[in-house]
Amino acid sequence: MLDIRWIRENPEKLDEALARRGAAPASAELIRLDEARREHLTRLQQLQGRRNDASKAIGKAKGSGDSDAAEKLIREVAEIKAAIQEGEETERRIDQSLEDALARIPNLPAADVPAGLDESANVEIRRFGEKPEFDFEPKEHAELGEALGMMDFEQAAKISGARFTVLRGGLARLERALGQFMLDLHTGEHGYEEVATPLLVRDEALFGTGQLPKFSEDLFHTTAGRWLIPTAEVPLTNLVREQILDPADLPTRVTALTPCFRSEAGSAGRDTRGMLRQHQFYKVELVSITAAETSLDEHERMTASAEEVLKRLGLSYRVVTLCAGDMGFSASKTYDIEVWLPGQGAYREISSCSVCGDFQARRMGTRYRPDGERSPRFVHTLNGSGVALGRALIAVMENYQNADGSITVPQVLRPYMGGIERIERSA
Template sequence: MHDIRAIRENPAAFDAALTRRPGVSPVSSDILALDEARRSKIAAAERAQADQNKASKEVGAAKASGDDAEFERLRALVGEKKAEVAEMQTEAKALDTQLSEMLMGIPNLPYDDTPEGADEADNVEIHRWGTPRTLDFAPKEHYEIPSVISGMDFETAAKLSGARFVVLSGAVARIHRALAQFMINTHIDQNGLTETWTPVLVRDEMMLGTGQLPKFGEDSYRTTNGWWLVPTAEVTLTNIVNGMTVDADYLPRRYVAHTQCFRSEAGSAGRDTAGMLRQHQFEKVEMVSVTHPDHSRDELDRMTGCAQGILEALGLAYRTVVLCTGDMGFGARRTHDIEVWLPGQNTYREISSVSVCGDFQARRMNARFKPAEGGKPQFLHTLNGSGLAVGRCLIAVLENGQQADGSVVLPEVIHPYLGGKSTLMVDGTLG
């Protein structure tokens, strides 16, 4: 959500930053017209309230003086002003709601150094690690690898739930679980994040706070009694500070959670339908940081490094790109996408997205901190990022570790989570 005062003070700068996003038109004039109408109604209500208060005091004096005509006139005036105040307040409240809804629907302003562009083709690579593995045989996609087929069942999942679900079993399910445990332990023990377990059902206010509502409700699932299934633990972890005003020494707060996530994928019809690359239900290890405004940009780099470190420990080649303004999410000011190499597709695919939101979410959540030097409370800054998407990490491990005989050699760092086993054998067992 945006600061109405900043828009009033420099509407041209607001529009210039906003329209760096392709297809977004200048809106400051509409916002300011609505804001002026709202403020005029508030001022009119305050004047009517003052007139009502004055007349109320004079009613008693008229009655005491025995001036019945003046008493009746003033009493009627009090009634008129009371009705006028109520009407003005109702109109002001309606305009305030309209203004809030307008501000809620406007995406965040990109940082000046966020590259401009129309779509993913205009993203800018900033880092690359590792060399994509060269195979002396035709690589298969994850769901085609012989040792994987028995443990990755899409047909049964379709019977249970429909398209874009999977049943993992046996060794494949264990590898999936091992990857999640490795990620969580690494973030706790090496990266200093606080492990957090949160609900996957949340109220409207929480989805509103992180920006999934009101515009993107169709991308998520809602229960019949009004809860939302979280599309990511970003929703719950960020909203821990919803409505809070904390001391400056409370910051930074760095959280990590391993949760089920649920997305309707409403806007992705026909994309990545094969295998488990894009599912309605999946697991993710999510990182969220809550910081002082002066430190959020450095925190973006730190969080990006945390996610990259997981891939490096697994020996998976990747590249990191800065998303351009046309590919960046609604609530972000700058986003780093990490893309892992998938031999089966012969390309890099996103496995983590790390974003700094500035005070955009904090304003929606009314989350503030008290500056150490004193003064009025200020809005916090929030960041979020995958550390990593567990299913996509499983895909990368399987495809990069595949052998000509159909087995898969597994990364050494997860061997302890597999009872010391190092290979997914052709028959689907661990060896």
């Protein structure tokens, strides 16, 4: 959430930033709501001042024996009290209107974020690894998995509907191995603490990270009033909500492997074949809570941690900086890591790493008190995929496929696979 005081002082900058995101100007409406709030507060303060003065005058009137004046003042105080009570209710409504309006404004793009409104304006900044060469036509993961008898979309649809998958045997184990490998790497070498989080969260948690109120259609809501998490970013980031942190505890780095649930409401017709876009998938998430001065360095560090997963797996990938119009709601800058998929002949996103500044911290009420300063500051938050298991499985299958349809297990995963070197169809 943005600071209304900053908006009052920089209305043109806000509207320019929103234009970079492809959004309509909002400063005029926000300032109008804020002025209405400020004017109403002034009227309330004037009423309270008059009530205090009248209350003092009652005692003086009684002391001088002027009962008529005292009665008149008593009636006035009662009327003022009623007006204040009504005004306080109006104040709550005005405050809520302003809060609702602010809650729907996205974060401001960082100054070095490329201009543009969609993915065509994203900027590639580096590549790693050589694309594999095959002496046969490489297949997509869905064809490979079905031929192995280990990837079942038809039965999943009978159980749950479209955009679900049943994995069996070697592919189920390979996905599990990927998750264990990533957690071991991030906790053992990258300094993240593993956390087991709830999968159901309250409205406040999703508001804190920015999914609510604007993106409720992308989420699954339960009959008990809770929400299934779309990413472990939500519970991990909210671990510090409504706290004032010790600067000695920053940066805080946490990670979790969880299932994630997304309605994919805005992706009708996209990636309907295979596992690329699912309602349910597993992901290793990375979250960092930092001081303002170190958040940009932490962004580079987090992205490097996610890249290391793909390097260890021997996968070719590229890193792109998202343009302003392609970034998520809470991000001020985002790097996407795109892995090469030979079956598609294209790079596809496997991780997004974003720095959010104090945008989420304001929504969560999370601050820290720097040494030597009396007033606390808002922390900065970052999140990134480290990485999505389903897409990592797809990438391994397509990059390590063999002419006979088998899948060679990458060396780094074999300890997690009980030494299995190749996934083949059972006889």
